Every structure is written in C-alpha cells, then in structure tokens.
Amino acid sequence: MSLPFLPTLDHPGRILVVDDQRDNLRVLTLELKRQPFALTCVETAAEALAFCEREAFKGILLDVSLPEMDGIEVCRHLRQKGLNTHTPVIFLSAMRVGEGWVTQGLEAGGMDYLTKPYSFPELLAKLRMMVRLSRQNEALMAHERQQALIEVAGGAAHALAQPLAAAQILADQLAKQNAPASQEQLDQLGAFLQQTAQILRQIQNLHTYVTKPYADGHILDLAQSSRPETAQDASRS
Known part of the structure; x- marks a missing residue:
C-alpha cells in the first residue's frame, strides 16, 4: 500500500523540468518513463515562466545555468510574482556543493538541490518528496x-x-x-x-x-x- 500523497501511476505528479541541454532532458525523460510522473520539459527560462503562468505543477526541477535568466532568478521571479507559489523547487547544477549558488537558491525560495552527475535513486526520492509535500500542502x-x-x-x-x-x-x-x-x-x-x-x-x-x-x-x-x-x-x- 502506498503512503498518502505519494505519486502513483494512476495519479502521477506533474513535474516541470527546466534545462537548456536537450540531451539532458531526453535522458531524464527516458529514465522516468516508467515512473509516476508527468513531465513537462522546457529549455529556457521564458518557457518555464510561461508554463507556470497557466499551469500548476507538483514540483519544479530547475537547472541553475540557464541562458538569459539563471535558474535562481527564475525561482525568485516565481515566488515574487505568485506563480506556482507553493510548488517545491529543486535546483540542478554541475557545480559542486559549497558554491554560492546553493545558499542563493535556497534564499530565492528553492527547497533542495542536486549536483550533476546525480544518482537516479536520489533523483527519484527527491521527486517523490516534492510531490508528497505539494499534495500535503494542498490538503492543509x-x-x-x-x-x-x-x-x-x-x-x-x-x-x-x-x-x-x-x-x-x-x-x-x-x-x-x-x-x-x-x-x-x-x-x-x-x-x-x-x-x-x-x-x-x-x-x-x-x-x-x-x-x-x-x-x-x-x-x-x-x-x-x-x-x-x-x-x-x-x-x-
């Protein structure tokens, strides 16, 4: 029996994935193909903001290194403009833990981070956590x-x-x-x-x-x- 609020194949969690590397999006889509998530994949900050203006997500996986507007600024913009206000955000970055982006991202409204290359079990656990927290917040x-x-x-x-x-x-x-x-x-x-x-x-x-x-x-x-x-x-x- 699954725990309450966790995503299932019958009730998947909708996740927005933002990464300017198309190959990364393709690999991630294949990795999560049989997992209980419905992915919306975009390559730019503008696309991410546009989707968040009209759709609600259970979690956002956001690359830090985006052209034009970096992921931290995207997250800050979402929080300030009230777009997917309570949606958990996890940052992705190839930089190592200890760099300033970790603190900046959390202060901007992010919940957690993953450094590339990440392990699939860790990614899966964090995605499940985002969906569960989002659904718990909605219930409250x-x-x-x-x-x-x-x-x-x-x-x-x-x-x-x-x-x-x-x-x-x-x-x-x-x-x-x-x-x-x-x-x-x-x-x-x-x-x-x-x-x-x-x-x-x-x-x-x-x-x-x-x-x-x-x-x-x-x-x-x-x-x-x-x-x-x-x-x-x-x-x-």
Whole structure:
C-alpha cells in the first residue's frame, strides 16, 4: 500500500523540468518513463515562466545555468510574482556543493538541490518528496479554507436574518394599518431590502470562492473573490 500523497501511476505528479541541454532532458525523460510522473520539459527560462503562468505543477526541477535568466532568478521571479507559489523547487547544477549558488537558491525560495552527475535513486526520492509535500500542502490549505468557509457562511446567515426579520415586521405593520405607507416606512423597507441584497451578493461571491479558490486558499476575501478570472485562476480550478 502506498503512503498518502505519494505519486502513483494512476495519479502521477506533474513535474516541470527546466534545462537548456536537450540531451539532458531526453535522458531524464527516458529514465522516468516508467515512473509516476508527468513531465513537462522546457529549455529556457521564458518557457518555464510561461508554463507556470497557466499551469500548476507538483514540483519544479530547475537547472541553475540557464541562458538569459539563471535558474535562481527564475525561482525568485516565481515566488515574487505568485506563480506556482507553493510548488517545491529543486535546483540542478554541475557545480559542486559549497558554491554560492546553493545558499542563493535556497534564499530565492528553492527547497533542495542536486549536483550533476546525480544518482537516479536520489533523483527519484527527491521527486517523490516534492510531490508528497505539494499534495500535503494542498490538503492543509483545503482544510483551512473549509473552516474559513464554514465560519463565513454562519456569519452571513446570521447577518441575513436581521434585515429579513426587520422587513417582515415592517411588512406586517403595513398590512394591518388602514392608512397608506408613509415615506419613512417605505424608506425603511427599502433599506432592509438593500441590506438583504448586499448579503446575498456576498453569498454569491462565497460560492465563487468555493469553486475558484483565489488568494492561494488562505484568506477568504469576498470582494477579492468577485474579481475577473485570470488565466492562472483558471488553471487552479
């Protein structure tokens, strides 16, 4: 029986591999052909950033020595721009441990590193670890979001009950009185209905938040949840 959150052939972990050496990508693809991973292989930093803007990965294997923008800067850019924010990143480099790139990479938001040539069992273990950590984080975020949704839903129900009750009382009074409704009474009724409509819009936004979790699932912001959908939001849903 497999451990929870680990990738399986039926439920593979999606990995982005970034390396400017096409032969390295070809070898890696062959090595992992029968392993529980779905690889997306790119050769440039620009391609990596473009994929991360529209797709979510369970792990990123990122070569340090890339043309135009090195892997450390790519990782820093991902973290700063909120692209695959919580996706674990492991750096690849032919340089030996002890060089400054290790510290720089970890400070940029990387999780670990591999030096070339690496052993296949070590690579496999690190890829499995990335997928497992990513899925554990997603499960935790989903639990936190569920708790927040329960609290907000309860608050919305309580807030909705107040103007509805007031509107019902006023409507009963209007039904029993012989004189036509005064302007003050009509204004009060309109205010109660306006409050009710506002809370209903918040509940609709809450539904949007459930189906399209913005803000990385941590903060329930009803105003934020009603903003237009972006390409990255669509990739998360």
